[in-house]
Amino acid sequence: MRNTASKSTGTRTRAERLEARVTAEQKNLIERAAALQGRSVTDFVLTSVQDAARRAIEEHNQLALSVRDSEAFVDALLKPTPINDRLRDTVRRYRERADV
Numbered sequence: 001m002r003n004t005a006s007k008s009t010g011t012r013t014r015a016e017r018l019e020a021r022v023t024a025e026q027k028n029l030i031e032r033a034a035a036l037q038g039r040s041v042t043d044f045v046l047t048s049v050q051d052a053a054r055r056a057i058e059e060h061n062q063l064a065l066s067v068r069d070s071e072a073f074v075d076a077l078l079k080p081t082p083i084n085d086r087l088r089d090t091v092r093r094y095r096e097r098a099d100v
Helices: 024-036 041-061 067-078 085-098
Strands: none
Touching: 024 041
16 A cells, blocks of 8 residues: 555644554455545545545434334324423423523
8 A cells, every 4th residue: 555644634633643554355355446436545645535524423412202202202292291380380490581
């Protein structure tokens, strides 16, 4: 793998390193994929890892509900529970304190 870690990209300098041990089969696969896209192995690996990292973060940040939870949520929106005296008093106290 060529070392391009010290080259700068625009105004950013690549100063950090990541290393990984791979099998010969994995290395050949990565080199072939990079060549097919006309990219260096470093560029191919960095782009692929960044894409995977972004996807992992996005998946983590998404709210996932089960079918049962989704139905309960929609049901609560469509048929809200009537406001009781305790909630009414709580809202009144909040408005008094917040000057709303």
